Amino acid sequence: MIRSRTRWNRAVRAATGAGLALALIAGCGGTTKDSASEDTGNSGGTEKVADPNAPIKENLKVAFLPKEIDNPYENIVDEGGISAIEELKGTAKEVGPSDASASSQVSYINTLIQQNQDAIVIAANDPNAVAPALKEAMAKGIAVVSYDSDAAPDARQVFVNQANSEDIGRSQIKLISEQIGGKGKIAILSATPNATNQNTWIEFMKDELTKPEYSGIELVTVAYGDDDDQKSFQETQALLQSIPDLKGIVSPTTVGISAAARYISSSPYKGKVALTGLGTPNQMRQFIKDGTVKEFALWDPTQLGYLAGYAAAALASGQITGAEGEVLKAGELGERTIGKDGEIILGPPTTFNADNIDDYDF
Template identity: 85%
Template sequence: MIHHRWSGKRALLAVTSMGLAAALVAGCGGTTKDSAESGSGSGANSEKVADPNAPIKEGLQIAFLPKEIDNPYENIVDQGGIAAVAELKGTGKEVGPSDASASSQVSYINTLVQQNQDAIVIAANDPNAVAPALKDAMAKGIAVVSYDSDAAVDARQVFVNQADSESIGRSQIQMVSEQIGGKGKIAILSATPNATNQNTWIEFMKDELKKPEYKDIELVTVAYGDDDDQKSFQETQALLSSNPDLKAIVSPTTVGISAAARYISSSPYKGKVVLTGLGTPNQMRQFIKDGTVKEFALWDPEQLGYLAGYAAAALASGQITGKEGEVLKAGKLGERKIGKNGEIILGPPTTFNADNIDEYDF
């Protein structure tokens, strides 16, 4: 994860060779500050009726709560969201804990409720740990949107998802299989054990491995770097020392893949162990160019935040409630239809390699 800026340089690309389903990170919504209850098809009061013609309220106060405040990827996402809120003549801010533990976000949610924010946009460290505090926020008329890593379905109104979770998970196996010739031992370097998105992707990765074409690939372990750079670095070292015949590491987290690349780039494993997963071009560029990594993938995180910002503003203004079938007007990203359980999908990721990485700046 990376800088604290809104570059706005790239729109989300069309479907890439990964074949991922369209649309990234989603969130539901529906209540305004004028009502005590929130309306949504995802656990809130579904009787709340959206008014798609309602104007976006000016002066909205919208807070973005990442898994941890120093997570570079989520910093980019949140800056995209803050830029969207500014477009809508509101004020956005980013607050969050310094660690990604399960309960670390709860006190921040409680403070944002006390501050009477119009909306909270959160990437949940643990879907259930944050649920009571988020439900309290919704009961007080605060719109709640989750992004990247979902909260419990009844504890938010909209979930803005990067892309179809199944496609993300399966494509990781497809990508690593191609790079190791369809055979060998692999390991997964994940974020935190309770991260909703990571666990969902990993389950689809495991399911993909059951297909006959992957019979010669063995997943030996799943390690957790807790979305901490140093721990992810150490976990990479441990994976390789304890599995001397490991062929590849798949890290579906931008903190993990960059830390793993840093270790491998200066080790005897460079050129021998494949590393792939999800990362940002700016953090991975040097590792693509020095041959440590051949290719990896990601969506545009700024656009993910931008979409979440528009969803939060629309919820807080009563344009949407998070009910399936409603349409979100998302500025320069156009319209997105809300799916089941209040999910909005951004769009397909892009695969980055030596041929295209210099075309991107995020």
């Protein structure tokens, strides 16, 4: 499926309130189309040198490949990225499968290679399964940027991360602990079992739970809704029915948290089982107002995409290679310096509740 996008509002939302950065995790490989004869670290050749003063390539063609085409959160991210490319006088599109599977993404990557795109921006369903196709893209001079859920480091040049992974994971435990009084059984409702971002956050959640202040909380299980609304709804139902004394659910996925909230809101568990995680204000507003959910968190996905778009353009134009210390010029978001392992942090996320949710519209 291919979804064309109109120009997204490029203004940085002042209401977001979260200090934004982008995370760029550098791979060592790939070439840009203007320097296809230069090898990079992936191929063992001469290391490519960035030219921060190089002009943005004319008539850039950039494709955004989400986990699945109907994921509302990633649609917003891609809108932001498309707006960045249009701001730079290029053309961009969102393409993707109707299911959140790596094999489906691979077929799209192959098509984008044939279309001779300047850059591919991908949220990987499986970091390793998509790697061979992405490596082929880089070998043909296509810049590869991953966002939200990373690809294998040697299969992309830059990773645009939404926030510090450790902060996200640990903050989720803090939120659920506050809502259940620091005591009781909890479960995690994740996306797909191989999602890089989800698994990283969950590891930090588990580590946070080893701290003495959380000794009264027991993580019973991790369930997977596969970033599918109906399956996430069913997994929530199964969790609550199989664990009758469950006190809380953490769902660090926008699809999962909204599906879980929908089930709980019309069930006997409303007001008895706490739910938190990562969601968009527009998805979660009704559940905050009806008391199903007290608090949840997220960053501004439009700005995440905007940063990813600028990273793709800078890579394709030779302004950056993804090396530590390079500076990305990110349009209205200013400059961002690439840190250790290429990472620049986007977060921290904003916490949404009844007091502030109406201040946001995304």
